[in-house]
Amino acid sequence: MTSIDVAQRAGVSQSTVSLVLSGKGEGRVAAATADAVRTAATELGYHPNAAARTLKSGLSHTVGLVVPDITNPVFGLVLRGAQQAATAAGYTVILVDVARGDGEESVRALRAAFVDGLLVFAIAPPAAALGPGGPPVVLMDMPATDLPSVTLDLKGGVHAAMEHLLGLGHRRIAHLRADVPTPTFVARANAWARALLDAGIDPADDLIVGSLFSHTAARVAGRDLLQRSPRPTAVLCDDDVLAAGLLLAARDLGLTVPGDVSVVGFDDMPLAEMVTPPLTTVAFDVPLFGTRAFEVLLAHIRGDADAPRSTWLATRLVIRESTAPPPTS
Amino acid sequence: MTSIDVAQRAGVSQSTVSLVLSGKGEGRVAAATADAVRTAATELGYHPNAAARTLKSGLSHTVGLVVPDITNPVFGLVLRGAQQAATAAGYTVILVDVARGDGEESVRALRAAFVDGLLVFAIAPPAAALGPGGPPVVLMDMPATDLPSVTLDLKGGVHAAMEHLLGLGHRRIAHLRADVPTPTFVARANAWARALLDAGIDPADDLIVGSLFSHTAARVAGRDLLQRSPRPTAVLCDDDVLAAGLLLAARDLGLTVPGDVSVVGFDDMPLAEMVTPPLTTVAFDVPLFGTRAFEVLLAHIRGDADAPRSTWLATRLVIRESTAPPPTS
DNA sequence: CTGAAAGCGCTTACAG
DNA sequence: CTGAAAGCGCTTACAG
Numbered sequence: 228m229t230s231i232d233v234a235q236r237a238g239v240s241q242s243t244v245s246l247v248l249s250g251k252g253e254g255r256v257a258a259a260t261a262d263a264v265r266t267a268a269t270e271l272g273y274h275p276n277a278a279a280r281t282l283k284s285g286l287s288h289t290v291g292l293v294v295p296d297i298t299n300p301v302f303g304l305v306l307r308g309a310q311q312a313a314t315a316a317g318y319t320v321i322l323v324d325v326a327r328g329d330g331e332e333s334v335r336a337l338r339a340a341f342v343d344g345l346l347v348f349a350i351a352p353p354a355a356a357l358g359p360g361g362p363p364v365v366l367m368d369m370p371a372t373d374l375p376s377v378t379l380d381l382k383g384g385v386h387a388a389m390e391h392l393l394g395l396g397h398r399r400i401a402h403l404r405a406d407v408p409t410p411t412f413v414a415r416a417n418a419w420a421r422a423l424l425d426a427g428i429d430p431a432d433d434l435i436v437g438s439l440f441s442h443t444a445a446r447v448a449g450r451d452l453l454q455r456s457p458r459p460t461a462v463l464c465d466d467d468v469l470a471a472g473l474l475l476a477a478r479d480l481g482l483t484v485p486g487d488v489s490v491v492g493f494d495d496m497p498l499a500e501m502v503t504p505p506l507t508t509v510a511f512d513v514p515l516f517g518t519r520a521f522e523v524l525l526a527h528i529r530g531d532a533d534a535p536r537s538t539w540l541a542t543r544l545v546i547r548e549s550t551a552p553p554p555t556s
Numbered sequence: 557m558t559s560i561d562v563a564q565r566a567g568v569s570q571s572t573v574s575l576v577l578s579g580k581g582e583g584r585v586a587a588a589t590a591d592a593v594r595t596a597a598t599e600l601g602y603h604p605n606a607a608a609r610t611l612k613s614g615l616s617h618t619v620g621l622v623v624p625d626i627t628n629p630v631f632g633l634v635l636r637g638a639q640q641a642a643t644a645a646g647y648t649v650i651l652v653d654v655a656r657g658d659g660e661e662s663v664r665a666l667r668a669a670f671v672d673g674l675l676v677f678a679i680a681p682p683a684a685a686l687g688p689g690g691p692p693v694v695l696m697d698m699p700a701t702d703l704p705s706v707t708l709d710l711k712g713g714v715h716a717a718m719e720h721l722l723g724l725g726h727r728r729i730a731h732l733r734a735d736v737p738t739p740t741f742v743a744r745a746n747a748w749a750r751a752l753l754d755a756g757i758d759p760a761d762d763l764i765v766g767s768l769f770s771h772t773a774a775r776v777a778g779r780d781l782l783q784r785s786p787r788p789t790a791v792l793c794d795d796d797v798l799a800a801g802l803l804l805a806a807r808d809l810g811l812t813v814p815g816d817v818s819v820v821g822f823d824d825m826p827l828a829e830m831v832t833p834p835l836t837t838v839a840f841d842v843p844l845f846g847t848r849a850f851e852v853l854l855a856h857i858r859g860d861a862d863a864p865r866s867t868w869l870a871t872r873l874v875i876r877e878s879t880a881p882p883p884t885s
Numbered sequence: 886c887t888g889a890a891a892g893c894g895c896t897t898a899c900a901g
Numbered sequence: 902c903t904g905a906a907a908g909c910g911c912t913t914a915c916a917g
Contacts, residue, residue, distance in 0.1 A: 278611035279910035303626035321650040471830040501800040503832035608894035
């Protein structure tokens with residue numbers, strides 16, 4: 228079932244079939260001819276072979292989104308946003324999960340699916356993504372000097388959260404951080420320390436605890452943190468899943484939130500509203516983040532002269548019920 | 557940068573390059589020649605063009621996973637499981653989100669990425685996936701007579717949940733259901749009604765409420781349900797997100813769980829442990845579900861004579877803190 | 886307005 | 902053990 232079959236049935240040449248079906252026949256092919264081609268294609272149930280098309284044209288109209296850990300609910304929303312913009316432009320976004328590995332395998336596979344471009348979220352772009360002949364890459368939540376990127380105003384977000392906590396009267400503000408040394412988490416850590424320093428508080432080691440990326444790990448880390456004395460009166464968490472784990476830890480220890488300890492999350496995922504109490508958290512427009520990233524990537528795929536090198540998205544603090552003044556005792 | 561460049565540099569023919577680099581040269585190409593080819597390829601940073609390879613061989617070693625709503629956290633784990641089995645077999649899984657649309661667009665795109673096979677989760681397989689020349693399709697959580705499928709023991713799961721609730725002394729057991737008329741939800745509804753009937757209870761309409769698939773929608777629907785009188789003493793929910801919404805509704809109304817009302821979820825996603833109280837829920841091995849589905853698909857891709865038509869996965873009830881005997885009043 | 890022809894970069898019999 | 906050649910199914914100048 229090839230374009231030649233369609234051509235025969237419609238009584239035209241293969242070129243004409245291609246022209247009509249790709250929409251490039253406009254004003255070059257007679258309406259009657261075009262109709263005949265379309266009819267024949269429908270009757271035969273013909274679908275152009277994408278491999279052949281891509282081989283010839285060099286374009287697949289598909290981009291890949293590489294995420295570090297699909298288990299984290301934010302990425303679904305990022306994909307949604309990216310896909311929305313992509314659909315409008317005639318593209319599809321396919322997602323690949325690196326599962327906190329190096330992603331070499333996955334990206335190699337993605338190239339094998341010859342995507343026209345790559346969106347890489349918060350991980351160092353796998354070498355396989357770069358090499359010569361590789362497609363354009365846009366980094367998300369990952370600053371870079373040599374590659375275009377879309378980042379988040381992490382500093383502003385953490386700053387707002389710390390101002391909020393400091394304003395409430397907290398001094399011992401701990402940091403429950405992700406045990407992942409990527410720039411996005413380093414930036415959070417630095418902003419936390421900066422805010423403390425600016426308030427004349429020492430960002431001491433006993434205010435810091437690291438955790439793997441699961442609520443179970445955060446629960447264990449949180450128990451450790453909340454049993455230190457003096458106990459922190461507030462905790463800034465690197466994301467909402469970690470914050471959810473900390474909530475569990477507080478409950479394990481018979482501590483109330485925000486009565487005994489205030490908690491701030493990051494990302495404002497749906498989860499933030501579902502836990503008890505609902506989380507005060509640093510928010511950004513997650514789908515928009517995906518949309519923006521796709522738009523930047525598309526500009527690079529098209530080779531636009533004014534394709535943005537690096538842009539960023541605002542963050543803001545959403546205040547819910549997990550923060551309050553420190554206990555008076 | 558093509559295989560011809562590599563051939564020239566290594567001083568061999570294009571055929572030899574192909575043989576060596578595809579691993580099919582074993583025992584057919586002299587070791588020294590093979591080394592020369594590999595060296596040249598590395599030096600040149602050569603990557604075979606996947607479109608050409610696929611066009612010629614008809615194989616992309618990529619399969620697609622089509623999910624109804626990537627926003628739901630279960631699908632991430634399904635992808636993980638599928639990818640794990642796929643990696644072992646030299647395949648990659650790419651995910652496409654249909655966003656509760658019909659998926660025609662997405663699947664067309666996936667075919668354009670010429671996947672070797674398709675895993676379609678809980679939605680009617682888009683027509684674009686079927687047509688002649690389409691790749692093998694395996695349906696997940698969606699029984700079918702004409703296509704291979706991997707399903708869940710939904711009936712057993714609901715039965716266990718209802719036995720648990722009935723055993724606790726509940727009679728007015730409501731059903732918070734997904735407003736999505738796919739077989740997976742119809743099966744849950746039927747099993748719920750069956751269990752009630754078997755216990756001599758009428759599965760009346762006032763025990764039923766439908767909701768869109770978000771905790772916000774479920775919260776609203778849940779408030780409606782919990783304000784009916786007499787109030788249900790227990791609610792079976794079509795999934796954990798819906799159950800989380802119901803928990804919020806109970807809180808809105810000043811009701812305690814499980815004191816005033818018991819709640820059972822479905823899927824046992826990480827969320828089930830993060831909400832308050834942790835959810836009693838119908839569980840299954842989510843990653844294994846993905847793994848199984850991939851294995852079945854692979855058997856069909858390979859054309860194994862004994863490729864399974866339809867298999868199923870067990871479910872079990874995980875009892876946590878959201879269920880207790882009904883209020884004595 | 887339409888067709889004949891070349892060629893995208895591989896893989897795979899086939900010949901030697 | 903190695904190479905020359907055909908061909909996968911399209912698209913795209915080019916000719917008419």
